[in-house]
Amino acid sequence: MPAAACRLALPVALALTPLSALAQPAVPVSGMVQQLPAEKPAHAAWTCLLKKYVTTGPDGVNRVDYAAFKANAEDRATLDTYIAGFADMDLSGSDAATFAAWANLYNAVTVRYILEQYPTGSIRDGYLFGGPWKKIKVAAGGKTVSLDEIEHGILRPRFGNPLVHYAINCAAYSCPNLQQEAWQGDTLDEKLAAAARAYINDPRGVTVTSRGLTVSSIYDWFESDFGGSKQAVIQHLLAYADPGLAETIRSDPRIRAYDYDWSLNDTKKAETE
Numbered sequence: 001m002p003a004a005a006c007r008l009a010l011p012v013a014l015a016l017t018p019l020s021a022l023a024q025p026a027v028p029v030s031g032m033v034q035q036l037p038a039e040k041p042a043h044a045a046w047t048c049l050l051k052k053y054v055t056t057g058p059d060g061v062n063r064v065d066y067a068a069f070k071a072n073a074e075d076r077a078t079l080d081t082y083i084a085g086f087a088d089m090d091l092s093g094s095d096a097a098t099f100a101a102w103a104n105l106y107n108a109v110t111v112r113y114i115l116e117q118y119p120t121g122s123i124r125d126g127y128l129f130g131g132p133w134k135k136i137k138v139a140a141g142g143k144t145v146s147l148d149e150i151e152h153g154i155l156r157p158r159f160g161n162p163l164v165h166y167a168i169n170c171a172a173y174s175c176p177n178l179q180q181e182a183w184q185g186d187t188l189d190e191k192l193a194a195a196a197r198a199y200i201n202d203p204r205g206v207t208v209t210s211r212g213l214t215v216s217s218i219y220d221w222f223e224s225d226f227g228g229s230k231q232a233v234i235q236h237l238l239a240y241a242d243p244g245l246a247e248t249i250r251s252d253p254r255i256r257a258y259d260y261d262w263s264l265n266d267t268k269k270a271e272t273e
Helices: 037-053 066-071 073-084 096-117 147-159 162-166 185-200 230-240 243-251 267-272
Strands: 054-056 062-064 137-140 143-146 206-209 212-216 255-259
Touching: 037 054, 037 066, 037 073, 037 096, 062 267, 066 073, 066 096, 066 267, 073 096, 096 137, 096 147, 096 185, 137 147, 143 147, 147 162, 162 185, 185 230, 206 243, 206 255, 230 243, 230 255
Parallel strands: 212 255
Antiparallel strands: 054 062, 137 143, 206 212
C-alpha cells in the first residue's frame, strides 16, 4: 500500500508571538529567544514530507528520495502550498520561531528546485562557477527573496550564529543533514546542537589524517562565522566533538585541508555506491 499523501490540515500562517509578549525569555546556547510552541501546526506538512522522503543511511547521511517525491503530484502540490504560505507571513523577528521559519523555507524551496530539475547529479549542474542560489526566488515576508538573500542577507547577519550552517541544506552530500522534521522554535536550541554534533562527528565534517585534520569547506567559506580563524574553528569543533574525536583533535589541532562533495544527496546515488 502506498504511503498516505501529506496534506495541509491547517492554514500555514505562523503564530509568531512578538518578543514583547514573552515574559522573562530564556536565551540558550543558540542566542535566540525561544518561542512558544504555538507555531507547530504551520510546519506539520513540511515535517510529513520530510519523514516520508528523507531517510538516514547506515553511514549517518540523510538522503532524499527525489524520484518518488517527483512522482507524487499530491505531495508536490502540498509542498507548493506550504511554500506559498510564507508570502505574506511576518518574518521580521529575530526570535527562534522566525529563524525556524526562514530555515524551513530555505530547505523547502531547495527541495522544490531539485524536484524541478530532477534527474540531476548536483544542485550546481549547469553552472561552471557558483550555483543557482541567486536565481532561485520565492515570495516571503511580503517581498521576493532569493535563497542567497535568505542565507547571507537574513539568517547569517540577523541571527549571528554559526549554527545556521547546520540548519540549512543545499542538497549536497557534504552538506549537514536535511532533518527528518521541520525546525520548530521551541526545540530549536537542542535540535541545532544535535545537528552540529552529528555533522562534526561525521567524516563529512571532520576527518583525521596523519598530517592533521581535513574538515568541511564550510569552515573555510564561513570561517568568519566560526570566530574568524582556524583556531576558533578548532574550538567550535571541540565544543561538539565526541570525547574520542575531541582527544584526537587536541593532540594535533591542525587544519591541513578542506573538502566538499557537491553530488546530490539522493537515495538513488546511495543505491549505486
